[in-house]
Amino acid sequence: MKFKFPLQKVLEHRKIKENLAQKDFQEAMMLLNEENDRLAQMEQHKTGAHMQAGAFASQGGTQGPALSQIHEFLKGQEIRIHRQKQKIQEIEKLVEAKREILRQSALEYKIMEKMRENKFEEYKQDRLAQDQKEMDEQSILRFKAVKD
Known part of the structure; x- marks a missing residue:
């Protein structure tokens, strides 16, 4: 009997959600870096x-x-620099929002992953107990067969 995690689809969904959040965060960081370069x-x-x-x-x-x-x-350049700084501040807020979304997505995935690990440990313990029980029964049957 093979281990099957009942919430595997949810785990995969949360991983995809985390990957998308990571992609969005990286895009926002790239935009922030570009705007900082423009300011420089x-x-x-x-x-x-x-x-x-x-x-x-x-x-x-x-x-x-x-x-x-x-x-x-x-x-004119002072005005442009001032506007660019305001734009950078707005993008920094966006980056922080994306970072929070990424953090939350990663946390949700880790929770599901930990649940899967716990379920797998339970499965292994149950499997070991079941195997031990079967071996005990076989030993008893052999012992009885030898006595008869």
Whole structure:
């Protein structure tokens, strides 16, 4: 007689649910990383513009229009950076929600897996007891057969 877990379908369903939650979480993390990279690029552009403005200022002369253009770029870049930070905060909330869903799914799967392990241990104990009982009966029958 082979061990058959009565809730095997539920266990498999919960594993699939956990795998899907893991996939969603990884996608959200990838999105967060992309947005953080975008923010880093924006800040690099801002730093480059500051350095360029410093170079123009040290040259002197007729650099006024270039400096005002850089100043306008920096103002716009500050606005973009602020919006990007807000976007990142929203994505971080999404990532935390996905992380919680993943944690809950993993917990549900582990509970079912532990139940399956417990049922398997019970099955093994019952099987051992049944085998021992059969061996005892055979020993008794042999002993009786030898006496007769």
